[in-house]
Amino acid sequence: MIHLIPVSDFPTYDETPDNAIIFATTGIDGCHYCMAEDNDEMNIYIVFPNMGERSVYLIGHSISEMISYALSIQGLFECIFDLEKDDFLREVEDVKREFITKRSNSRFTNDLLALKKVYPVTDISASEVYDKLRMMNCS
Numbered sequence: 001m002i003h004l005i006p007v008s009d010f011p012t013y014d015e016t017p018d019n020a021i022i023f024a025t026t027g028i029d030g031c032h033y034c035m036a037e038d039n040d041e042m043n044i045y046i047v048f049p050n051m052g053e054r055s056v057y058l059i060g061h062s063i064s065e066m067i068s069y070a071l072s073i074q075g076l077f078e079c080i081f082d083l084e085k086d087d088f089l090r091e092v093e094d095v096k097r098e099f100i101t102k103r104s105n106s107r108f109t110n111d112l113l114a115l116k117k118v119y120p121v122t123d124i125s126a127s128e129v130y131d132k133l134r135m136m137n138c139s
Contacts, residue, residue: 010025015055016056044062044066045058048078059136063119064119068124069129073130
């Protein structure tokens with residue numbers, strides 16, 4: 001389960017980066033994914049509206065990179081910024097176990113295979129994703 005629901009018409013929030021294109025939502029509390037160009041570089045963000053001081057996080061420079069990360073960490077982007085690494089990795093493993101039956105479901109498997117055909121997905125560990133995204137967002 002990666003919590004990635006495509007959208008074509010989604011409201012922007014004050015936290016949404018200027019000139020961003022919103023392409024998906026998590027389906028929870030207005031949280032959404034968007035892309036915006038910055039200094040000739042494409043950036044993919046996850047936005048957590050109304051979450052206080054920090055609510056926008058860089059999660060990649062392409063859709064393929066973002067999806068690779070999402071698949072590795074079961075879509076738990078918000079936990080990277082809220083938990084220590086060991087706690088985060090335990091959370092990812094718990095979610096993987098919880099959704100093991102969905103992975104064996106043929107519709108879920110077919111949807112995942114279709115996604116991988118459209119976007120080249122790189123295998124990366126949850127530990128590597130945690131480290132990369134924490135480094136990309138340190139400030």
